[in-house]
Amino acid sequence: MEVHHNKETETVLQWFARVNPASKHQEFRKEYQKGTGYWLFDTPEYQDWSSSPNSGLWIYAIPGAGKTILA
Numbered sequence: 001m002e003v004h005h006n007k008e009t010e011t012v013l014q015w016f017a018r019v020n021p022a023s024k025h026q027e028f029r030k031e032y033q034k035g036t037g038y039w040l041f042d043t044p045e046y047q048d049w050s051s052s053p054n055s056g057l058w059i060y061a062i063p064g065a066g067k068t069i070l071a
Contacts, residue, residue: 028068037070 005013040046040059049057059067 031069036066040070 046057049055059070061067
């Protein structure tokens with residue numbers, strides 16, 4: 001399979017390449033408060049997702065709601 005990239009695609013890929021998810025995760029984990037987000041495990045959406053193979057769970061909310069801390 002051959003992949004062709006245009007200039008815009010290359011720019012986006014370079015932008016993502018600068019992000020180290022592991023170090024960002026460690027940085028944000030410092031903000032986690034014990035017990036935060038446990039409500040999520042009781043939602044029907046989470047229950048469905050956790051029991052379905054090859055499925056995805058998309059959590060969305062306004063900026064600053066704490067999605068990154070939950071991750």
